[in-house]
Amino acid sequence: MQKFILAYHGGNTSMTPEEGQQHMQKWMAWMDGLGDAVVDRGLPVGQSITVSADGVMEDGGANPLSGITIIQAESQDAAIAMTKKSPHLDIGGTIELAPAMDMPM
Template identity: 30%
Template sequence: MKQFLYLFRGGDEEYARQSPEQMQAHMAKWGEWMLKISQNDQPVPGLPLQAEGKVVYNGGETITDGPFMEGKELVGGYVLVEANDLNHAVELSKDCPIFEFGGSLEVREAVEM
């Protein structure tokens, strides 16, 4: 099995317009999905990310506030999954709850070093 990183982008604006009950139901879907795509009885590792951060350039000589980009492009979280290959990782991603609010999911294979 290979490791893949799912990067989640967008969907935050529509999610923020939901009632607390709708948000809670949506988060339950995330938990169910993360358990479904795992290879054991534990959810796959991953976390949402804060919108704020810093961008570091030139070995730390330049540090800016950020990231600054459109909300639909901002990475909002990540998950690590195991899959046979890229196509398998894509198949596992297809019923991700992020799609309910117009978000996207990028699938990237981790390279062993």
């Protein structure tokens, strides 16, 4: 099985507490439904900054990161199928999917 990193971007950040709770319940149900495919549930992140050779952008750039998860799947297509079911997409967010490279670090 290959590992894939899901990088969550954007999404509705102006939810009421009740809407946030409903979204979290959907997200947890989706995550639980992935079963053994979940390698690391990951975590949400706060306001990101972008560091480059030209300096630091404190607004997180054009499409700021909002969280990560690591899954495993038989193929990229299988990982895409799992990712398409994420409730993060229902709140206007996007998910960047990338295969993890197996190399010594």
